[in-house]
Amino acid sequence: MIQEERYMKYISFAIPCYNSEAYMEKAINSILVGGEDVEIIVVNDGSKDGTQKIAERYQEKYPTIVKAVEKENGGHGDAVNCGLAHATGKYFKVVDSDDWVDKEALKKILDAVKGFVDADSPVDMVISNYVYEKVGMKHKKVIRYDNVLPQNQVFRWDDIGRFRLDQYILMHSVIYRTEMLKLCQLELPKHTFYVDNIYVYYPLPHVRTLYYLNVDFYRYFIGREDQSVNEKVMIGRIDQQLFVTKRMIEMYELRMITSKKLRKYMINYLAIMMTVSSILCIRSKKQENLVKKKELWAYLKKKDYKTYVKIRYGILGQTMNLPGRSGRKVSSLAYSVARRLIGFN
Numbered sequence: 001m002i003q004e005e006r007y008m009k010y011i012s013f014a015i016p017c018y019n020s021e022a023y024m025e026k027a028i029n030s031i032l033v034g035g036e037d038v039e040i041i042v043v044n045d046g047s048k049d050g051t052q053k054i055a056e057r058y059q060e061k062y063p064t065i066v067k068a069v070e071k072e073n074g075g076h077g078d079a080v081n082c083g084l085a086h087a088t089g090k091y092f093k094v095v096d097s098d099d100w101v102d103k104e105a106l107k108k109i110l111d112a113v114k115g116f117v118d119a120d121s122p123v124d125m126v127i128s129n130y131v132y133e134k135v136g137m138k139h140k141k142v143i144r145y146d147n148v149l150p151q152n153q154v155f156r157w158d159d160i161g162r163f164r165l166d167q168y169i170l171m172h173s174v175i176y177r178t179e180m181l182k183l184c185q186l187e188l189p190k191h192t193f194y195v196d197n198i199y200v201y202y203p204l205p206h207v208r209t210l211y212y213l214n215v216d217f218y219r220y221f222i223g224r225e226d227q228s229v230n231e232k233v234m235i236g237r238i239d240q241q242l243f244v245t246k247r248m249i250e251m252y253e254l255r256m257i258t259s260k261k262l263r264k265y266m267i268n269y270l271a272i273m274m275t276v277s278s279i280l281c282i283r284s285k286k287q288e289n290l291v292k293k294k295e296l297w298a299y300l301k302k303k304d305y306k307t308y309v310k311i312r313y314g315i316l317g318q319t320m321n322l323p324g325r326s327g328r329k330v331s332s333l334a335y336s337v338a339r340r341l342i343g344f345n
Contacts, residue, residue, distance in 0.1 A: 009039040014083025020097035021050040030100035046073025077188030077195035092178040105215035124207040130172035130218035149212040157262035171196040172218040271311045278320035
């Protein structure tokens with residue numbers, strides 16, 4: 001029994017890897033600071049390079065901490081599903097293979113999580129800050145939540161404040177209770193990009209208790225040419241963005257969400273997804289994509305009329321639906337300005 005206690009894992013970190021040999025070690029090393037309190041699940045999603053060899057080398061060196069899991073290629077979401085299936089830790093966190101975590105912040109998060117577990121008072125969702133590690137940028141943009149969320153205390157959705165547009169809770173900022181994720185049957189689609197939005201949206205109504213630590217924990221590396229958040233890449237994958245947005249529309253009848261503040265947050269999150277999908281359709285300058293944009297708004301209208309009205313006639317919805325070619329130019333310009341102000345890709 002003592003041995004089992006000694007090796008109880010407080011946080012399982014899943015690292016989805018696809019041809020990640022050039023940078024995955026930085027991600028793994030940053031988490032190893034957690035020692036026996038953490039579990040690192042390196043999911044090799046059908047890589048063609050030396051990813052598996054590196055994962056196995058770490059597993060050999062740290063057999064009680066690192067698990068090397070090999071699977072056939074199914075995409076980022078499927079690798080997250082696989083990581084969750086192998087997780088034995090009380091909490092679950094995804095770290096992309098080109099990102100890393102701050103070592104000092106990790107210790108603070110582990111202390112907090114141990115507190116919940118030892119007191120047998122489970123918290124469903126732990127939130128911390130993330131930093132844009134943008135190539136060539138001296139000034140690092142930090143997304144923090146100290147103006148919206150109570151700090152260092154357990155709280156509920158009704159206690160949250162107003163989120164700014166650049167402040168939404170992303171995969172980078174969230175740690176979930178593992179059992180809650182499994183109970184709500186989270187499963188991300190295979191071979192699809194942008195499913196991290198589903199990862200942070202679908203569990204929300206299942207989250208009863210939250211905890212926020214004002215530490216700059218997650219380091220989000222941005223600037224690789226082939227990155228999925230590069231705008232040219234996103235336009236090329238417009239159908240996947242539209243697919244994910246539609247999946248999010250289908251998930252819930254938002255009027256049934258009992259917490260007013262959570263409902264508002266989820267509607268605003270959906271508004272951002274509708275905006276990103278719309279602007280990519282506009283900026284692609286392709287007629288077929290303008291048709292897809294129209295179809296997306298019609299889809300929302302049909303599925304959830306009340307939410308459609310709120311989003312369509314809110315500031316984002318109106319900006320994205322200005323009529324004619326000149327209207328589309330204004331939409332595109334508004335997006336460019338917002339992008340510079342907010343700093344998202």
